[in-house]
Amino acid sequence: MNAYRLGAFALAAAMLAPACAFAASDSLTVPMKALNDSGETGTAVLTQQDDGVHVVVTLKNAPKDTAQPTHIHIGTCGNINKAPEYALVNTVDGKGDSVVKGVKLSDLTSGKYAINVHKSGDDLGTYVSCGDIK
Numbered sequence: 001m002n003a004y005r006l007g008a009f010a011l012a013a014a015m016l017a018p019a020c021a022f023a024a025s026d027s028l029t030v031p032m033k034a035l036n037d038s039g040e041t042g043t044a045v046l047t048q049q050d051d052g053v054h055v056v057v058t059l060k061n062a063p064k065d066t067a068q069p070t071h072i073h074i075g076t077c078g079n080i081n082k083a084p085e086y087a088l089v090n091t092v093d094g095k096g097d098s099v100v101k102g103v104k105l106s107d108l109t110s111g112k113y114a115i116n117v118h119k120s121g122d123d124l125g126t127y128v129s130c131g132d133i134k
């Protein structure tokens with residue numbers, strides 16, 4: 001490799017580095033912890049999109065064919081505001097895929113919000129899984 005090629009390679013590497021750093025801060029994986037002996041553990045992956053924040057919830061041990069209401073609430077899992085702040089699609093069979101439109105990921109990562117999954121539409125008062133967004 002001659003000096004010119006080496007220089008071109010170094011320049012290309014330098015140009016790539018900031019793009020990689022930007023991509024990393026554009027996505028966040030929130031661990032979801034089981035509550036009330038549900039066994040429903042997993043993750044919520046939050047990714048910045050042009051139109052909002054894409055949220056993919058994946059939980060183990062979810063009950064079959066049960067729609068579990070899922071929201072972003074203000075507060076932490078240990079001290080949560082009962083009123084949902086942002087609605088997500090129901091988690092069904094441990095999967096939910098939503099876009100919270102008009103929101104920036106950086107607005108959600110201040111430690112002020114948590115993702116909360118309720119047992120069912122008939123039993124909203126029982127929380128089965130929660131993760132702090134931070």
Ligand SMILES: [Cu+2]
Nearest residue numbers: 070071084116
């Ligand atoms: Cu909720």
